[in-house]
Amino acid sequence: MNKKIIALFFTYGVSLARWEALGILERELALYKRLTQQGYRFFFFTYGRNDGKYAASLARLGITVVPKNSAMPNVLYSLLLPWLHRRELRTADILKTNQMLGSWTAVIAKWLFHKPLIVRAGYSFHQNAMAQSAWKGVIAKAIEHFAIGFVDCVVVTTDAERQRLAHRQHRLVVISNYVDVERFQKNDRIRSSGGPMNIIYIGRLAPEKNLKSFLLALKGVSDVAVTIVGDGDERYELEQIVAANQLAVRFVGRLQHDVLPPYLQAADLFVLPSLYEGQPKALLEAMACGVPVLASAVRGIKDVVTHGVTAYLVPPTIEGMTAGLRTLCGDRTLRAKLAENGRRFILENCTLAHIVGQEARLYESVYGDRS
Numbered sequence: 001m002n003k004k005i006i007a008l009f010f011t012y013g014v015s016l017a018r019w020e021a022l023g024i025l026e027r028e029l030a031l032y033k034r035l036t037q038q039g040y041r042f043f044f045f046t047y048g049r050n051d052g053k054y055a056a057s058l059a060r061l062g063i064t065v066v067p068k069n070s071a072m073p074n075v076l077y078s079l080l081l082p083w084l085h086r087r088e089l090r091t092a093d094i095l096k097t098n099q100m101l102g103s104w105t106a107v108i109a110k111w112l113f114h115k116p117l118i119v120r121a122g123y124s125f126h127q128n129a130m131a132q133s134a135w136k137g138v139i140a141k142a143i144e145h146f147a148i149g150f151v152d153c154v155v156v157t158t159d160a161e162r163q164r165l166a167h168r169q170h171r172l173v174v175i176s177n178y179v180d181v182e183r184f185q186k187n188d189r190i191r192s193s194g195g196p197m198n199i200i201y202i203g204r205l206a207p208e209k210n211l212k213s214f215l216l217a218l219k220g221v222s223d224v225a226v227t228i229v230g231d232g233d234e235r236y237e238l239e240q241i242v243a244a245n246q247l248a249v250r251f252v253g254r255l256q257h258d259v260l261p262p263y264l265q266a267a268d269l270f271v272l273p274s275l276y277e278g279q280p281k282a283l284l285e286a287m288a289c290g291v292p293v294l295a296s297a298v299r300g301i302k303d304v305v306t307h308g309v310t311a312y313l314v315p316p317t318i319e320g321m322t323a324g325l326r327t328l329c330g331d332r333t334l335r336a337k338l339a340e341n342g343r344r345f346i347l348e349n350c351t352l353a354h355i356v357g358q359e360a361r362l363y364e365s366v367y368g369d370r371s
Contacts, residue, residue, distance in 0.1 A: 003039030007092035012102030015048025027257040034356045036062035082109035103147035116152040157279035160303035178355035179288045186290035187265035196225040200267040202282040205232030214273040220322035264289040287342035292335040310342045
């Protein structure tokens with residue numbers, strides 16, 4: 001069977017350079033690199049004017065970068081892209097989006113070239129937008145409704161999201177986010193009885209991550225040392241909270257993805273105090289490293305983990321997190337149980353090899369349905 005050419009439409013406004021600036025370039029490329037080893041080829045339609053610098057290295061793998069190369073506004077470019085790059089799109093076998101935002105570009109390409117279309121919804125686009133503001137929720141709902149109306153398949157990351165969209169009469173497939181378990185491995189070090197509990201957070205420093213409440217919760221526990229990996233608009237305010245309350249917290253800033261494993265392997269506890277999530281990749285990577293997890297019992301997190309089995313879930317409040325920290329810091333047996341169960345869950349459901357197989361089967365199935 002001839003392997004297919006997949007046209008991947010990047011999320012609206014996103015580029016390879018943006019992925020690199022966020023430290024996630026290698027993580028995001030990992031799936032496609034593995035698929036090219038199986039013979040698949042890709043076009044990457046990005047919004048980066050300077051993404052041509054990645055073209056040579058990715059071309060050797062079987063990935064053709066199609067950068068924006070234009071000063072036109074992103075909105076206009078997103079509408080004209082299928083016509084501007086019609087030569088490449090005519091040769092593609094399957095169209096796929098990286099996320100729901102920007103999916104209208106792929107729908108236009110489907111109209112023009114009559115190719116099967118896969119729309120990936122890696123998080124609840126509508127619900128996350130609603131959590132930010134009502135008008136964003138209305139726009140997101142319209143985009144979601146429009147895109148799903150023309151797809152051949154929608155890919156979601158959790159069963160909960162599949163159930164949310166089940167009323168739409170379209171094919172829905174659950175494919176989890178993946179973890180490179182060869183890189184994110186368990187460290188079998190034994191925590192010494194002395195010294196502070198090493199706690200780590202990895203992610204953006206943004207309001208929806210609820211880090212202010214987490215930092216204030218630290219006032220209710222003792223003998224902990226916290227490392228915060230990431231950056232964002234709230235960093236200065238969070239640093240002020242740390243200074244004002246004399247908390248043992250260090251900010252290390254944004255790190256490249258490939259240097260994260262040692263940070264996780266040195267941690268005794270991973271925290272994710274968010275108000276809402278999609279399917280958080282940092283959470284999966286912490287579990288892969290055998291780090292016990294304390295997280296908020298909110299949408300996107302409780303869809304992935306089970307309280308008391310693969311993570312310890314608490315309300316996203318100061319009081320809830322304080323109670324959770326006290327429980328886990330004082331119960332080594334519970335931490336060990338969560339760590340073991342969490343890693344087992346990842347090995348059974350979220351390995352890169354497992355997701356590559358699911359992705360390849362999806363391509364063949366969607367293409368076969370249209371043949």
